[in-house]
Amino acid sequence: METCLKGKEIEVVISPEKPVIMIGEKINPTGHKKLAAALKDEQYDYIVELANKQIGAGAHILDVNVGAPGVDEVVILPKIISLVAESVDVPICIDSGNPKALEAGLKAAPGKPLVNSVNGEEDRLQNVLPLVKDHGAAVIGLTMDDAGIPETADARLVIAGKIIERAQKVGIPLEDVVIDPLVLTVGADQNAAQVTMETIALVRKEFGVNINLGASNVSFGLPNRQTVNQAFLAMTIVVGANCMITDPMKLAGTILACDLLTGKDLYGKNYITHVRKNQ
Amino acid sequence: METCLKGKEIEVVISPEKPVIMIGEKINPTGHKKLAAALKDEQYDYIVELANKQIGAGAHILDVNVGAPGVDEVVILPKIISLVAESVDVPICIDSGNPKALEAGLKAAPGKPLVNSVNGEEDRLQNVLPLVKDHGAAVIGLTMDDAGIPETADARLVIAGKIIERAQKVGIPLEDVVIDPLVLTVGADQNAAQVTMETIALVRKEFGVNINLGASNVSFGLPNRQTVNQAFLAMTIVVGANCMITDPMKLAGTILACDLLTGKDLYGKNYITHVRKNQ
Numbered sequence A, B: 001m002e003t004c005l006k007g008k009e010i011e012v013v014i015s016p017e018k019p020v021i022m023i024g025e026k027i028n029p030t031g032h033k034k035l036a037a038a039l040k041d042e043q044y045d046y047i048v049e050l051a052n053k054q055i056g057a058g059a060h061i062l063d064v065n066v067g068a069p070g071v072d073e074v075v076i077l078p079k080i081i082s083l084v085a086e087s088v089d090v091p092i093c094i095d096s097g098n099p100k101a102l103e104a105g106l107k108a109a110p111g112k113p114l115v116n117s118v119n120g121e122e123d124r125l126q127n128v129l130p131l132v133k134d135h136g137a138a139v140i141g142l143t144m145d146d147a148g149i150p151e152t153a154d155a156r157l158v159i160a161g162k163i164i165e166r167a168q169k170v171g172i173p174l175e176d177v178v179i180d181p182l183v184l185t186v187g188a189d190q191n192a193a194q195v196t197m198e199t200i201a202l203v204r205k206e207f208g209v210n211i212n213l214g215a216s217n218v219s220f221g222l223p224n225r226q227t228v229n230q231a232f233l234a235m236t237i238v239v240g241a242n243c244m245i246t247d248p249m250k251l252a253g254t255i256l257a258c259d260l261l262t263g264k265d266l267y268g269k270n271y272i273t274h275v276r277k278n279q
Helices: A033-040 A045-057 A073-087 A099-108 A122-134 A153-169 A192-207 A215-219 A225-239 A248-261 A266-278 B033-040 B045-057 B073-087 B099-108 B122-134 B153-169 B192-207 B215-219 B225-239 B248-261 B266-278
Strands: A003-006 A011-014 A021-027 A061-064 A092-095 A114-119 A138-142 A177-180 A243-246 B003-006 B011-014 B021-027 B061-064 B092-095 B114-119 B138-142 B177-180 B243-246
Touching: A011 A021, A021 A045, A021 A248, A033 A045, A045 A061, A045 A073, A045 A248, A061 A073, A073 A092, A073 A099, A092 A099, A099 A122, A114 A122, A114 A153, A122 A138, A122 A153, A138 A153, A153 A177, A153 A192, A192 A215, A192 A225, A192 B248, A215 A225, A215 A243, A225 A248, A225 B225, A225 B248, A243 A248, A248 A266, A248 B192, A248 B225, B011 B021, B021 B045, B021 B248, B033 B045, B045 B061, B045 B073, B045 B248, B061 B073, B073 B092, B073 B099, B092 B099, B099 B122, B114 B122, B114 B153, B122 B138, B122 B153, B138 B153, B153 B177, B153 B192, B192 B215, B192 B225, B215 B225, B215 B243, B225 B248, B243 B248, B248 B266
Parallel strands: A021 A061, A021 A243, A061 A092, A092 A114, A114 A138, A138 A177, B021 B061, B021 B243, B061 B092, B092 B114, B114 B138, B138 B177
Antiparallel strands: A003 A011, B003 B011
């Protein structure tokens, strides 16, 4: 199944047959003080720098989130999306918890963006899915709902099914729903990574949709998080994850190594080019 | 299925239910000039150093190979095994292509060692399996034969079956055969890693035996081999590899991260201890 996204110039296809797609996560002020300050002070050069750096490191799509204290998302999100779209040609992943900001962002984004995100919460489904449909976008569906993130893969599968059903009801085609099975911190719950891997396999088998993952949460609180994140990315790719919202400066090498190991990078051309460029 | 090995003091169990077992590969003069010279000149302090370093980095078993020009393996292999066994308490993996050296090594090794290796070659099966049986050892079976390493997982499965059958005929129990599916270089053959992963899954499903892998060959000729090796280890562990012949100084962190991610390291105790010790 192919999820086709478009930026100003570049089309990106998420598909199990193709290399893993990397969504650069760095334009997000959560835990990123310098960016939070830049947004508040309307000093946007740093954002353009973050956009270019991520593309240079191999990102195929850029996530844009401006949720920070003192920032009016409805005004600022479309502004930053336009700014990023002027600087780089890739599709945008519009990231907000505020439906009005998402709507403004959808108006500003060129091509066919990805909306981050809906989940199984009734409010979210009702308010966000029609926007996704109206703007011909695609959407990430997180396997959580009003009761939180379920502990079992079966319960996460049920939420994925609900999101897919509701998306189809408003006219969003199946291929434009990308399911994110979520991951909790393995340092706090020894089953966390396994439940995510099981969910990936179940959702792939049941619905055939593409799978996004924000993998780095798995290592929260652990030392040498990079090693845990690298191992987890490789594990989840084997079981079917094919889109990663991540820091490409840290993890593009691992993702490209995985493409090579799964036969999606003939003679290691992409991997070798990446290593030479980033050494 | 449990493969129980014993050293002078320590018992090691290879089992799908337990953490991945690391066999330290560094006592092997192939491509290791300093060690080749040390063996030739009978300067053995360096070997004791290599043994201790690997145990410190997390190795559970030590491979001992003395195959180098100017070294009489039949004399030197048992000598080095005794030396290593005096220094460390873990089981020994006796590594030689020479059956007479293996026999001498088996006499010198304490406890219940692992023999590295047999494969589907008639000569090897006839000459080595009886030694393994007579000394109550366990054995690694490589999925290759006189015709080389097969290109398909199905053909490697057939060789695994042949090795297991022949081992059982001489009285070696199934649990004392550890199959190594081998891996070729992914830079030369884009299917190399996938065929290995398929073989692991097939052999596990068909015979339930434990799976050893010398994973680092996968990255031969590529830049930044460590990233490829880390990703490949994680991928193969997901599909069923549970024993790794590797450089623990480079890859123990990744293997321990995989244990943590597969629920075999409660609260990351082993992983955290390893990171703190090796930082």
